[in-house]
Amino acid sequence: MLTFKLCVVPVTVSAKYLKQLIRILFRFLWGSKWERVKRTTLCASIEEGGAGMINVENYILALNLKWFQKLLDESVVANWKQIEAPYLRGQRVNAFLNATISLNRAEVKRVLPLRTLRHTLVSCIQTLNLLKTKSTKRTLWLNKKIKYQSKTFFMKPLIDSGVMLHKHLLTNEGEYETYDNLALKFNFQANNAEFIQFIKLVSSLPEQWDSENYIDPQTTQSEHLLNFIKDTNSVKTIYTKLQDSVARVPVKSQEFWKNKLFINFEMPWREVYINNFNSTIENRLRSFQIKLNLNAIVCNQILHSFGKIDSDLCTFCKNATENVYHVFYSCHVTRTRVPLTLPPVNLLFGVHNGGSGDKLVNCMLLCARYVIYQCKYSENKPTVFRFVCFLNSVRVSECHVSKKRGNFLAYRKKWCRLLCTEV
Ligand SMILES: [Zn+2]
Structure with a gap:
């Protein structure tokens, strides 16, 4: 309008x-x-x-x-x-x-x-x-x-x-x-x-x-x-040109993660952003990952510093300060209940190895992160069972959406390793 x-x-x-x-x-x-x-x-x-x-x-x-x-x-x-x-x-x-x-x-x-x-x-x-x-x-x-x-x-x-x-x-x-x-x-x-x-x-x-x-x-x-408006045939091209000149790359959060996760190599941020985004069509997962990328997930440490809650201790283990790194990686509850033996950088940002990455692996890692995040909010303990249920719900929902959009093949291609008898 x-x-x-x-x-x-x-x-x-x-x-x-x-x-x-x-x-x-x-x-x-x-x-x-x-x-x-x-x-x-x-x-x-x-x-x-x-x-x-x-x-x-x-x-x-x-x-x-x-x-x-x-x-x-x-x-x-x-x-x-x-x-x-x-x-x-x-x-x-x-x-x-x-x-x-x-x-x-x-x-x-x-x-x-x-x-x-x-x-x-x-x-x-x-x-x-x-x-x-x-x-x-x-x-x-x-x-x-x-x-x-x-x-x-x-x-x-x-x-x-x-x-x-x-x-x-x-x-x-x-x-x-x-x-x-x-x-x-x-x-x-x-x-x-x-x-x-x-x-x-x-x-x-x-x-x-x-x-x-x-x-x-x-x-x-x-x-x-x-010169700027010359050869631009649509509002969208003008808008994109304008955006390119004003939008800011999140250097601060990139620096934060680099120091926090002791990353000693050139982090392929573009790949991380785009691969995680493309690994699923679920918007809640996508927006969760964007918040994580930008270090905008709220944990007890921040809430406590604002005086919103009484304690800054971890919701799961109750014996360490709760921040993003702790919840998703170093907390012993998370580590024992979601037994993934991957370096923290992969747990938080997926596996890329150049190119477009493995969609299913990145989607599964994203689901694992999301389950931990949900459990933190609902004050439940993360479990493999919860993860499997959630992953399945994502798969079912992607199946419906892809059928509706007419790209069921893409769905099959992504999930085929987990599909045995179904389809
Ligand atoms: Zn903990």
Whole structure:
């Protein structure tokens, strides 16, 4: 519903509404107000170590950018474009995108009265900030460094004929062109009112622009943005590009596990994330593993430090501090009741050996972890029997789902080593 509305018109969603929406989504994800992992990390893709959670702000940005791209694309013919097109004629779009003042200011509203378009341009500038492409080019229009009586300049005839940068005002010898010469050079109609504005403009230019030697950087902000949205044919591609530039790999939790499990080799994190995710189609198992990857499983040690419970001792053995490593690996109750002789790194993150890993083995290990986790919460002791029952329930559920989705072969391929007479 929201997407539909945003596709039709580039609506600007109010910051308050957006904040509420995002809060609801994350509360739903965590099941409480307490968010244990940074939102930018959760919005990263599965293979990067996130949860593939939608970044609503970037999604709306992508929708707006797509609309803007259509507006600029001459091959897209539509009646609605006639409303906006006059305001984006010639170089004006560049002038707006290179602005260093807020586009919501009154002086901009005068030259660009269309609210929707202005908001979209604000989104574009927001995107540039996300991409961290700050331009240092000496642009002339809507530049806060060039003000006369606290107002910036926006001279339409000059902009339309391509006068955009400080260097355009100069002769080959580095002196300022006269207004008439500039009109000849850039082919615009000279007039008296504009002439006075021009004199004001030149007199307002920052002094150091004359004294410093300066080489313009290769690209302006507007060029960065136009390159960014060029050749992107769908909202999804724009969204993915945006996400790639903002989503954060969970370096902190990777470091944590490296130290905790004494990993002395290059951990293939991408494989770990993607193989565990693909080892099952059960969402509860997948989200449990993502929490484990991100060290976001809550144990008594943390609950005790927050004053939520009286003791930080392990639910199973009652004689050591309970943390993730203890519950899943070093606790003697876990070790005797779930007798798996694997190194801790494999118990917690599966067996990979390069490539896509063994789906069934990784699924079984994941189930074992999940049973331990469930038992901890229900204050039961983990047993092999519970594990076998749970594994079977996962298998039955995957069987139903795969039949429904029409990929029963994949199910058989994964489970064939455990299937004897059935099927
Ligand atoms: Zn214990």
